[in-house]
Each structure stands twice: as C-alpha cells, then as structure tokens.
Amino acid sequence: EDKVVQSPLSLVVHEGDTVTLNCSYEVTNFRSLLWYKQEKKAPTFLFMLTSSGIEKKSGRLSSILDKKELFSILNITATQTGDSAVYLCAVGSGGSNYKLTFGKGTLLTVNP
C-alpha cells in the first residue's frame, strides 16, 4: 500500500522564522511529488517535483526532492502570518491508473 508520511504534524513559529516541512514516501511506480497549501477550503498547488536534486523556488517557498532517500522538504523563509495553513504533500504514482496519495499534512501556525 502506498504511504506518505509528513512531519511534524504541527508547528508553531513566530513571524520571520524559517521552517522546514518534511515528507517521506513509499509508493509503487513513483511519478511525481506535489506540495499543496490548504487554508479553509481546497488545496492550492505549490510545487510539483519529478527530478531528484533540483530545487523548485517561488518567492519565500522552496522545495527539493531526493528520490534515492524517498523524501522531500518544503522550506519557508521569513514566515508571515498569512503562511498559516495545512501543507499537504502528495505523491503521484501508477501508470495508466495514476493517482495521488496524500500525507496527513503539517499544520503551520505563524504567530505575529
């Protein structure tokens, strides 16, 4: 059974701090790893990673994938209160029957 494990499950920081969120996985026929941010409604797409060792960056957020060790990290620098959300890691797997398996998420709370 495909498995995606995120850590920590929750995290409380102060504005300006840097955070690192972790995602490890065990899936059959890995295709991609995706990060999403979920506030009150549905997840919004952040990054998709398919190649090992290549960092994806968008503003204060960045992510990298290690396919050998089967994990990814999401970094957020200079955190702001608006970064408070659940961050979901999902792994895409399968051939013709492609699907996403989600981790339980990391609840990030950024206090002013």
Add this chain to the structure above:
Amino acid sequence: GAVVSQHPSRVICKSGTSVKIECRSLDFQATTMFWYRQFPKKSLMLMATSNEGSKATYEQGVEKDKFLINHASLTLSTLTVTSAHPEDSSFYICSAEGSVWDEQFFGPGTRLTVL
C-alpha cells in the same frame, strides 16, 4: 488559468435523499478528474478517478453504487451520493488534471451534511 469550480459549496439534506455535486474545469479541458473525501483534521482520501466518456475507477472500499460518477464532457464531472446517511457527511473535493503531466488543480470543495 486552471480554475476548477464545484457546486454547490455547501448542502444539507435529509437521510435517504440523493445529492449531486458538480465539478467543472472552467478554462481548460480535463480528460481526467478525481474525487476526494476529507474528514475533519484528516487528509484527502481518493475515492475515484473519473475519465471522460468511460466508467470511473473506484478505490478499494468505495461503493460504486452509492457514489455515482459521471464524466459526460471534458469540462464536467458529477458525483451523486445516493441514499445519503449521516456517515456520508464530509468535505468532498474534486480535482482536474491540467495540461502538465500529473498536475492536479482542486475545486473549492463541497461540504455535505446529512441529517
């Protein structure tokens, strides 16, 4: 671009009734759409994969006769919860596969409450 809508955003119904939820890709065509269910403080669980013009593929443990999926066009998939019961109360989210391989865009979700 890549906007997905869902309707309704919230529905309350009596036990035993059926509820239809629509998922639309507004500015792109989606051959494949996915339906997820999310319980409070839990992650998204894939229910089924919906392919335009063919039968949906259901995940293990999901009753296909209870959760009817129709993907009649490249921009619309519907999920009908038949004979709903209180245990079906949940947050249902659809996603549509974009033009980039494996990229999925999510709708805003539908909160179903069955009394």
